[in-house]
Amino acid sequence: IFSSSTLHNCILDRNVRTSCHLDIETICGAKTADLHRTWQATYSSSTKPCDVILVSGVNDIPGTPVDELRNTLNTWSFQLTHQNPSSTLRVCKMITPPAKAWFPANGPLPLNNYRNNLAMIIEVNDMINHINKLNSHDWVIGFSTEGCRSVTRGGERRTSHNFGAWREIIHGKPRCLHLNDRHRAIMLKKLIKFIETTIVQPNVIQPNELQPNMIE
Numbered sequence: 001i002f003s004s005s006t007l008h009n010c011i012l013d014r015n016v017r018t019s020c021h022l023d024i025e026t027i028c029g030a031k032t033a034d035l036h037r038t039w040q041a042t043y044s045s046s047t048k049p050c051d052v053i054l055v056s057g058v059n060d061i062p063g064t065p066v067d068e069l070r071n072t073l074n075t076w077s078f079q080l081t082h083q084n085p086s087s088t089l090r091v092c093k094m095i096t097p098p099a100k101a102w103f104p105a106n107g108p109l110p111l112n113n114y115r116n117n118l119a120m121i122i123e124v125n126d127m128i129n130h131i132n133k134l135n136s137h138d139w140v141i142g143f144s145t146e147g148c149r150s151v152t153r154g155g156e157r158r159t160s161h162n163f164g165a166w167r168e169i170i171h172g173k174p175r176c177l178h179l180n181d182r183h184r185a186i187m188l189k190k191l192i193k194f195i196e197t198t199i200v201q202p203n204v205i206q207p208n209e210l211q212p213n214m215i216e
Contacts (some may be wrong), residue, residue, distance in 0.1 A: 057094030093142030
């Protein structure tokens with residue numbers, strides 16, 4: 001598992017358990033290209049098959065163009081399968097933090113100079129879906145609605161942020177960039193369940209059983 005601060009040190013949470021071996025490489029502040037370089041430096045000389053799962057993207061928004069992200073993921077995937085045809089890359093759809101994106105159901109923008117990157121995050125997550133399908137992964141667990149909730153406005157179900165799930169809420173809604181430790185541990189537990197039932201023991205569980213709150 002490669003991640004930025006999104007999953008940094010979550011494995012240390014006492015509620016997180018795993019029945020299989022995992023290497024977790026996290027770099028706070030890392031962009032996707034940084035994580036790719038870390039894989040190259042650490043694992044590219046190994047010829048053993050390896051299943052790589054990427055949980056990142058927050059630090060790429062808004063500075064990294066979508067095409068650049070796509071090229072990094074395609075290169076990473078090619079290098080993995082060239083190293084060993086049994087190796088795989090799965091990319092989780094990125095979270096949507098209030099500091100980077102604002103749902104219409106949240107209400108008015110929180111600041112006059114607030115930059116809403118919601119459209120870019122949606123585009124990146126659509127691209128991630130496409131990359132996964134190109135790599136023959138029809139469904140990969142995603143986290144674009146982690147820290148969110150469904151609300152009913154005018155008879156219509158819409159997505160808004162659950163601001164209490166974010167670490168920086170005491171500093172104001174537009175500062176919320178990281179999920180709090182409890183919710184990050186929940187994320188990792190979902191990811192571990194996905195790994196155990198989709199990669200280690202496939203076809204044991206249905207995708208919609210992994211995310212009972214909001215399915216992606």
